[in-house]
Amino acid sequence: MLLVKAFHIIAVICWFAGLFYLPRLYVYHVQALNEGDSKGSERFKTMERKLYRGIMTPSAIIALALGTWMLVDRWDSSFAQATWMHIKLTLIILLFGYHHLCGVYQRKFSLDNNTKSEKFFRFFNELPVFILVAVIILVTLKQPF
Numbered sequence: 001m002l003l004v005k006a007f008h009i010i011a012v013i014c015w016f017a018g019l020f021y022l023p024r025l026y027v028y029h030v031q032a033l034n035e036g037d038s039k040g041s042e043r044f045k046t047m048e049r050k051l052y053r054g055i056m057t058p059s060a061i062i063a064l065a066l067g068t069w070m071l072v073d074r075w076d077s078s079f080a081q082a083t084w085m086h087i088k089l090t091l092i093i094l095l096f097g098y099h100h101l102c103g104v105y106q107r108k109f110s111l112d113n114n115t116k117s118e119k120f121f122r123f124f125n126e127l128p129v130f131i132l133v134a135v136i137i138l139v140t141l142k143q144p145f
Helices: 002-034 038-074 083-110 118-124 127-141
Strands: none
């Protein structure tokens, strides 16, 4: 089970690397569009697509599968009633929603339909940090804040 946990952590790290970087690419993509840099925009489209489809989504799926495996393996009545676990699972659901939104924005950029500003993406870029901090505290302390 420790090997499963190790690969789960690796997948989570890869996923978060993408969650942190993709919205930053969106910031730079908006800047390129504002400067009329069509070559740069096309380059960002390629980078965004490859990051979302080639790294983020497979990492998220692997993290979810291995996390579910560990959850099922350790499930008992006390674990099922642990408040920290319910909070963590809620945060994970929110994180998948964030991941989905990243995909929505990636598709909008690929179709040249983005309507969001650079400032929006700078703010959007910070959201997964709060979820990461909360999840790590919950898992480490095994209790709510």
